[in-house]
Amino acid sequence: MTDTEGYHEQLQSDAQFLCSDQRMDTELVDRLVLQLNRIYPQILEDKEAHRFRNLSVPTKVRLAELLEHLYGKGEEACHEFYHALHIHAEDIYFSLPTRVRKRELADSKWSNYGAIHQERCVINDKGPMFFLSCLSFVAGIAILYYYGEGETLRCTGGFLHCSAARLSKDAKDVLISYVEVGKQK
Structure with a gap:
């Protein structure tokens, strides 16, 4: 199956x-017919829907006639049948031969891509909290730099000394020296 294959060919x-398939029972066929009739009456008219819901005809025969009818209606009718099947019977939809082939094709493309690009470049593996804490620290320093002139910085000196307690040695030295310079002004 190619990527360009339409629903008409898939059907x-x-x-x-x-x-x-044994899972295509009378109830499911009826639900599919009703879905197509109610939502897309241009695809399946009332008279046709009654014919495909006739319980005196075996389900397999009704289903075969329904599929043949939809195939004759064209691409849009086939697409809507697949849509209805996906809604009412996901397990059957995903076990269709065309769906299985499409998945296998996608998996083989993905595995080839994964084999080629197996090595991943990781700049920082510490996670988002590390990033947020660094961003917060830099934003705090920027705020102190721009708004820390004169009286404001003197008021925050004690707070900044306490804040520096959990920082690394180099960061602590920079922050404390900045506070001391601010106090001298």
Whole structure:
């Protein structure tokens, strides 16, 4: 299956699987017919919906006729059938042969990509909290630099000495020296 294959071709490929799958029971076929009839009456008119919901005809025969009818209606009808199947029976939808092939194709492309780009460049593996704490520290220093002139800096001296207690030695020295310079002004 190619990436450009449409729903029309997919339905042709999946029809045999759908008709032979035991999970496609009477109730599910009825729900699909009702979905197509109520939401897309241009795809499945009332008269056609009654024909596909006729319980005197075996479910497999009704399903085969429904798929043939939708195939004859074209690409949009096939797309809406797949949409209804996805809504009402996700497990069947994802086990369709075309879906399985598409997943396998995507997995093989991804594994080739992963093998080529297996090594990942990590600049910092400390996480987001480390980044936020560094950003906060730099923002605090910037605020002190721009607004720390004169009287404001003298008031914050004690607070800054206490704040420096948890910092590394170099950061602590810079912060304390900045406070001492501010006090001298």
